[in-house]
Amino acid sequence: GAVVSQHPSWVICKSGTSVKIECRSLDFQATTMFWYRQFPKQSLMLMATSNEGSKATYEQGVEKDKFLINHASLTLSTLTVTSAHPEDSSFYICSARERDRVDPQHFGDGTRLSIL
Amino acid sequence: AQSVTQLGSHVSVSEGALVLLRCNYSSSVPPYLFWYVQYPNQGLQLLLKYTSAATLVKGINGFEAEFKKSETSFHLTKPSAHMSDAAEYFCAVSLTGANNLFFGTGTRLTVIP
Numbered sequence: 001g002a003v004v005s006q007h008p009s010w011v012i013c014k015s016g017t018s019v020k021i022e023c024r025s026l027d028f029q030a031t032t033m034f035w036y037r038q039f040p041k042q043s044l045m046l047m048a049t050s051n052e053g054s055k056a057t058y059e060q061g062v063e064k065d066k067f068l069i070n071h072a073s074l075t076l077s078t079l080t081v082t083s084a085h086p087e088d089s090s091f092y093i094c095s096a097r098e099r100d101r102v103d104p105q106h107f108g109d110g111t112r113l114s115i116l
Numbered sequence: 117a118q119s120v121t122q123l124g125s126h127v128s129v130s131e132g133a134l135v136l137l138r139c140n141y142s143s144s145v146p147p148y149l150f151w152y153v154q155y156p157n158q159g160l161q162l163l164l165k166y167t168s169a170a171t172l173v174k175g176i177n178g179f180e181a182e183f184k185k186s187e188t189s190f191h192l193t194k195p196s197a198h199m200s201d202a203a204e205y206f207c208a209v210s211l212t213g214a215n216n217l218f219f220g221t222g223t224r225l226t227v228i229p
Contacts, residue, residue: 041222042222043222095160110158
């Protein structure tokens with residue numbers, strides 16, 4: 001149980017385009033979803049926390065207009081990297097927390113984004 | 117404030133040898149502590165968690181960790197390393213149990229045949 005699916009797993013696109021990454025909880029309802037960014041050989045950096053039906057809370061230094069997060073349902077959150085540039089290239093990982101449970105976050109398999 | 121420090125960015129052990137990955141935490145209140153494993157190009161998988169119950173926590177794949185308040189440590193161990201254990205391991209702390217995880221910088225485990 002507690003499976004989180006992230007799609008796509010790998011995306012390459014040209015500079016200036018926008019990229020949408022989906023994060024789905026497959027067998028549970030996720031009231032809270034988290035988006036992380038991981039640079040090569042480094043730890044995870046929390047970008048934002050999103051609660052279903054409300055605006056995401058962004059960490060300090062993360063551009064809200066660059067990284068758009070939508071959490072429209074209890075099983076889906078999306079991260080859109082708008083007008084992506086090479087410096088946005090990274091590994092993005094989502095996680096989800098199950099409703100009404102003191103339970104650890106369950107992580108997706110990540111999306112490797114490469115901007116040319 | 118809370119944080120974790122993982123001593124040693126790289127650890128190499130021989131197959132069959134003891135695995136010891138170190139994690140020290142800093143927290144103003146009793147923390148929740150976690151160990152996650154990450155295989156290449158994948159997300160994180162929970163190995164085990166400490167939530168103020170038993171101080172010795174057993175996880176998946178034969179791993180266990182012991183919470184030592186006096187040493188502010190939560191080291192991860194496994195009696196006998198397997199080749200499949202080669203991965204990146206992250207220690208994490210949270211004050212609330214699930215939200216606001218703070219990760220250490222990770223330890224890459226290499227298992228030598």
